[in-house]
Amino acid sequence: MELHKRLDYGFIGYQVPHIPRATRSPRGRGNIRKKSDSNEMCAFDLLTTVAGKLLLEGESTSNSSGKDRSVVVKDTAETVKDDEDTPLKENPCNEGCQERGFFISEIVSEAPVVNHCLSKSTDTLSGPASVITSSDCSEKLGSAEQFINAECKTENRNCSTKVEHELSGCGDFSSCTLGAESKKQLKINLSNDATITTNKRAAICSSEFPDPWDRKSSMLVALDNTVKLSLSTDPDPFGSFPVIRNDVQLANKDDDEKSCRCTQPSTRNKTFRPAPRVVDWRMRKLQASKYWEVNPQSDDEGHINVDNETRHVYQKRENVYTSERSQRDFPFKKRKLYYCNSFSNSDGGSSDGICSSPTKDLNRDASGYSLASSGARAAAGTSIPKGASASFRSNDSHVKLKIKSFRVPELFVEIPENATIGSLKRTVMEAVTAILGGGLRIGVVFQGKKVRDDSKTLFQAGISHDDKLDALGFTLEPSPSRGSPPLGPEGCSRVLPCETPQPLTRCTPGSTIIHNGMQQETFNAFPDYSGINLSNFIESDHDSAPSPPDASLEKNAADSRALVPVAAMDAEALAVVPMRKPKRYETVQRRIRRPFSVFEVEALVQAVEKLGTGRWRDVKMRAFDNAKHRTYVDLKDKWKTLVHTARISPQQRRGEPVPQELLDRVLTAHAYWSQQQARQQMKHQSETRLLL
DNA sequence: TTTAGGG
DNA sequence: CCCTAAA
Numbered sequence: 001m002e003l004h005k006r007l008d009y010g011f012i013g014y015q016v017p018h019i020p021r022a023t024r025s026p027r028g029r030g031n032i033r034k035k036s037d038s039n040e041m042c043a044f045d046l047l048t049t050v051a052g053k054l055l056l057e058g059e060s061t062s063n064s065s066g067k068d069r070s071v072v073v074k075d076t077a078e079t080v081k082d083d084e085d086t087p088l089k090e091n092p093c094n095e096g097c098q099e100r101g102f103f104i105s106e107i108v109s110e111a112p113v114v115n116h117c118l119s120k121s122t123d124t125l126s127g128p129a130s131v132i133t134s135s136d137c138s139e140k141l142g143s144a145e146q147f148i149n150a151e152c153k154t155e156n157r158n159c160s161t162k163v164e165h166e167l168s169g170c171g172d173f174s175s176c177t178l179g180a181e182s183k184k185q186l187k188i189n190l191s192n193d194a195t196i197t198t199n200k201r202a203a204i205c206s207s208e209f210p211d212p213w214d215r216k217s218s219m220l221v222a223l224d225n226t227v228k229l230s231l232s233t234d235p236d237p238f239g240s241f242p243v244i245r246n247d248v249q250l251a252n253k254d255d256d257e258k259s260c261r262c263t264q265p266s267t268r269n270k271t272f273r274p275a276p277r278v279v280d281w282r283m284r285k286l287q288a289s290k291y292w293e294v295n296p297q298s299d300d301e302g303h304i305n306v307d308n309e310t311r312h313v314y315q316k317r318e319n320v321y322t323s324e325r326s327q328r329d330f331p332f333k334k335r336k337l338y339y340c341n342s343f344s345n346s347d348g349g350s351s352d353g354i355c356s357s358p359t360k361d362l363n364r365d366a367s368g369y370s371l372a373s374s375g376a377r378a379a380a381g382t383s384i385p386k387g388a389s390a391s392f393r394s395n396d397s398h399v400k401l402k403i404k405s406f407r408v409p410e411l412f413v414e415i416p417e418n419a420t421i422g423s424l425k426r427t428v429m430e431a432v433t434a435i436l437g438g439g440l441r442i443g444v445v446f447q448g449k450k451v452r453d454d455s456k457t458l459f460q461a462g463i464s465h466d467d468k469l470d471a472l473g474f475t476l477e478p479s480p481s482r483g484s485p486p487l488g489p490e491g492c493s494r495v496l497p498c499e500t501p502q503p504l505t506r507c508t509p510g511s512t513i514i515h516n517g518m519q520q521e522t523f524n525a526f527p528d529y530s531g532i533n534l535s536n537f538i539e540s541d542h543d544s545a546p547s548p549p550d551a552s553l554e555k556n557a558a559d560s561r562a563l564v565p566v567a568a569m570d571a572e573a574l575a576v577v578p579m580r581k582p583k584r585y586e587t588v589q590r591r592i593r594r595p596f597s598v599f600e601v602e603a604l605v606q607a608v609e610k611l612g613t614g615r616w617r618d619v620k621m622r623a624f625d626n627a628k629h630r631t632y633v634d635l636k637d638k639w640k641t642l643v644h645t646a647r648i649s650p651q652q653r654r655g656e657p658v659p660q661e662l663l664d665r666v667l668t669a670h671a672y673w674s675q676q677q678a679r680q681q682m683k684h685q686s687e688t689r690l691l692l
Numbered sequence: 693t694t695t696a697g698g699g
Numbered sequence: 700c701c702c703t704a705a706a
Contacts, residue, residue, distance in 0.1 A: 614695070614696085615694095615695095616694075616695070616696095617693085617694060617695085632694075632695085633694085633695085633696095636694095636695075636696075636697095640696095640697085
């Protein structure tokens with residue numbers, strides 16, 4: 001048998017792509033920041049939210065031996081246990097954003113907690129990759145937070161769990177571990193009639209788990225008042241499943257700048273295993289079977305207000321794209337809103353689609369993470385103190401959450417030196433997929449540069465010298481949608497990440513734009529050619545893609561914010577291996593590119609013909625009011641390119657061809673309005689002269 | 693916030 | 700599409 005020199009990497013953490021940023025407001029301004037009554041959020045809410053976000057594959061109906069997973073809220077080296085209804089405010093750490101995190105871990109009752117993830121140092125492995133300063137919290141709340149807050153708000157309103165909160169916003173996750181205790185179905189009645197059903201086996205994460213951060217889910221709630229959360233309480237078949245740590249930053253609106261004053265670590269139950277654990281992921285053969293599903297009932301925010309007719313059409317359309325989209329839905333929205341996308345122009349196009357590739361079937365092997373059910377317990381009211389539900393009053397206190405990274409401590413990979421980059425990626429992918437549930441692919445970054453050649457061996461790439469291993473990083477990227485995974489069996493319930501833009505599926509204009517033909521625009525200055533009125537077309541915002549562009553990832557790869565492998569060493573040592581200090585990962589992902597369709601171009605032309613070239617906001621409101629992803633700047637830019645396109649020869653044009661007729665109109669309108677503009681200037685100048 | 697332009 | 704100076 002041939003002996004291979006093997007390289008062992010311990011993944012101390014990885015940075016997930018930015019959560020999609022919030023969509024732009026209708027008026028095209030920046031990201032929407034949503035605030036929530038987060039202070040009112042109880043630990044369970046947070047856990048549920050986080051769990052939903054993290055959870056991977058899971059199927060309530062599958063015969064999965066659901067792993068027992070618990071989501072634990074950690075505060076400064078402490079695992080907080082009481083998750084039932086402890087108000088956030090009680091947590092002293094609320095003010096110090098950096099030390100709080102959520103973990104999904106196996107429920108290991110007596111295992112002592114070895115929390116090496118909570119070190120305050122950002123320079124050590126133990127420190128959360130996403131540690132940020134409190135000021136950071138207050139200043140840089142990004143998209144993730146927006147989502148979180150938005151969702152939290154929803155949750156809060158519905159949750160009957162009592163949560164006391166103060167303006168101080170210091171929350172206390174006294175008991176955030178979702179214990180696996182109940183195996184029966186638990187129904188959580190929310191104040192507004194929303195129901196959270198906890199199924200003993202349902203995995204949390206997965207595709208079927210309504211993503212709390214998913215706007216779609218929110219919509220679902222809004223429409224149906226029902227949210228079903230499946231929480232698994234099954235025993236953990238794999239004792240060695242690594243802990244996924246999700247660093248969540250909490251920032252109090254009023255107190256973010258205060259420093260964390262958690263000085264008395266709780267000694268309550270620890271639910272973590274000793275973190276150092278080596279898992280041989282090579283043995284895990286994952287089955288691809290599950291995919292993110294889009295719940296047909298959920299509607300995109302942008303569509304909820306459309307009239308029935310339009311909506312109907314839209315849904316129809318959506319169904320048409322279901323398969324394509326579902327495979328691309330990215331689990332993490334990333335949303336700075338939307339947090340994830342096809343960004344990858346820089347990646348040779350391979351990563352363009354975002355989102356998700358077929359997810360491995362974790363039910364079988366990894367069993368999928370299951371949210372353990374202490375939350376269910378709490379939700380069920382079994383341990384909710386009387387009167388708890390009374391305190392869901394909303395006040396101005398907000399807790400801002402920002403998840404900057406998800407960590408997977410102690411994930412070791414052993415791979416032959418002559419293995420290819422591709423195999424390395426696969427190996428890492430398998431491990432990560434098992435944890436995250438798929439929807440991601442791995443990118444390899446070595447010495448600051450992305451290694452794209454999958455066929456190159458590690459040796460060839462220079463990744464064989466131990467001393468250089470610190471220069472190796474991995475990035476989580478949206479999976480290309482190649483492969484067209486079939487819809488999951490339960491495809492009926494699709495869960496779309498809310499702000500997570502769904503991967504842009506180069507939709508044909510006709511399918512993207514719904515023309516209800518209900519209104520006709522009449523232009524004064526120019527003839528109304530088609531009467532196309534896009535003001536009512538359903539925006540295709542749902543086509544947006546969720547994850548951060550490759551460029552973004554790449555750009556930050558050097559910061560080692562991604563998976564940072566370290567030379568194999570004993571777990572204990574690993575915990576203290578310094579990790580390069582990550583710089584702020586503030587890069588806002590570039591919005592997904594969404595070529596204008598002919599319909600849109602026509603609408604734009606029509607609007608400009610009437611309004612002129614200097615009133616982009618009006619153009620936006622007139623013709624693209626419902627297309628939230630088109631800002632007035634976008635329209636202005638498009639016009640600019642249209643003019644350019646119209647001036648060049650047809651041979652030089654690229655992309656979807658624009659009818660010459662439209663281009664002619666563009667030139668005509670442009671000339672007309674340019675002249676008008678010139679006249680205005682002349683007029684203005686002459687007036688000025690007269691005044692002088 | 694909008695415009696207007698450069699990148 | 701992004702970024703920004705100006706308005």
